[in-house]
Amino acid sequence: MGMFNRKPKKPSGQAKPDPIEEFWQWWERNQHSITDAIEKGTLNDYVEPLTGRVQAIDPRLAFEFGPGVESQHQLTVTAEGDPSARSAARRWLNQAPAADTTWSFFDMRQAAAVISKLHIFGHTISLRDIQVATEPTTTGLSVGLYHPVFSQLSEAERTQLTFIALDHCLGEEVVSIWLDGIDALPAPPAESVDLSELPGIVAEVRKRNSNDEGISWLNLKGETPQGPVVVSVLGRLNSAVNPHLDHYVGVTVGFQDAHPVYELEDKITAMFSGHGMPQRGMIHSGMMVASEVLLDQRLRTMHFYVDSTTDLEYQIRAVVQQWRDGEVLINAEYDPGWHNVQHLRV
Structure with missing residues (x-):
């Protein structure tokens, strides 16, 4: 006799408005105006309506604009590392229009093309000064990051900066899937590599554990x-x-x-x-x-x-x-x- 932990859910007969579909309908009507607003420096006019539509999908989601790699601009709607909100962000992306020369879309932050500086916590921080200790795990990599400015930051700020730097260097998806332990180190590691070398190290780990x-x-x-x-x-x-x-x-x-x-x-x-x-x-x-x-x-x-x-x-x-x-x-x-x-x- 079969044992079942609960009755299966059957599809509901009452269809509710899909906030993702509504978002993309709104985007189709407004994307050219948003592109113009970026050029004119008036993008703030669209922050409130965009915030409302993104949070209608899931209140834990955030969005950000940035320069694109293969397009002029990109829009990212991200769960900011929250596994329980990732599905909403991915469904948003799955319904996105195809990228073109003007716009591309992502549900996780992409790696930056250049290792640069961050203005955060009252400091200008060069990511080139970050030292990275690496330790292979069974199928991934554990990392520890150190920057001289860590001595002037709280533990929470050091941790936040560590994750921002990793997202900047590797992209949010790679960080989530391939990194195991992530630490903000209180002192320079005995053996380290520059942050710019980390993508190559992770690429080797991925190659060994993929087909x-x-x-x-x-x-x-x-x-x-x-x-x-x-x-x-x-x-x-x-x-x-x-x-x-x-x-x-x-x-x-x-x-x-x-x-x-x-x-x-x-x-x-x-x-x-x-x-x-x-x-x-x-x-x-x-x-x-x-x-x-x-x-x-x-x-x-x-x-x-x-x-x-x-x-x-x-x-x-x-x-x-x-x-x-x-x-x-x-x-x-x-x-x-x-x-x-x-x-x-x-």
Whole structure:
């Protein structure tokens, strides 16, 4: 008999206005005026209406304008590192128009083209003076940053400056996915590199832990109170990998023969079909991020994340209810930070 932790949510019949769709309709009407306002120095006239429309999507989001790399200007709507708000920012980006010579759009801060100076906390800080200590982790990198001005800043200010410098150097997405420990150091490290060298170091880490399909998977073995376990897991288990996949679905099945379990997995992952979007290319509605097999108990748990705006949880439940080879347990909940799989992070 199958066990289910709660009733599946069925799609609501009452459609509410989509604040993301409303944002882009407003943008289409006003983008030329905003471009002119940047040239005239009157962009402040649009701060209030933009703030209202961004916060209607999610009050935790912030926006900023900046010079573009392949376009004249760029608009970034960011969750500012908050995993629980990233899905809203990514959905905003997924509905963005294609970039052109005037505008491009991002949901995470991009790396700056040049390592420059910051005017912050009453100081003019040259990012070229930052020293970086690096330590490889299993699939990522831990870093510690030091700047002489740290002695004049509070702990909170040192931490904030550290993250600003890393976003400036690497971009918010790379920082979120590939960096593990991040520290503001109280003294110069014994061994260090310049901040400008960090992108190359991280690029090597990414290369070692990626393949043609993206981030590599790891196969691990361990012991639990229930006996030996075999784990397959995405090498970088972070919601920034696919922020719009914010709903967790864990499927545990008992089995006698492994082959039908793989067939079940294939049936589920086949639901995660992609669709093209102007700004992000092919967008998938779900992904498997890990699996665990308790060998003695012959139980396999598959960990999925899906887009909460779809009915994929309902579809997965319908498929799993047909399982007849052993017990079934489904655990599902809204989990934009991917907390349900952090025990598997390496």
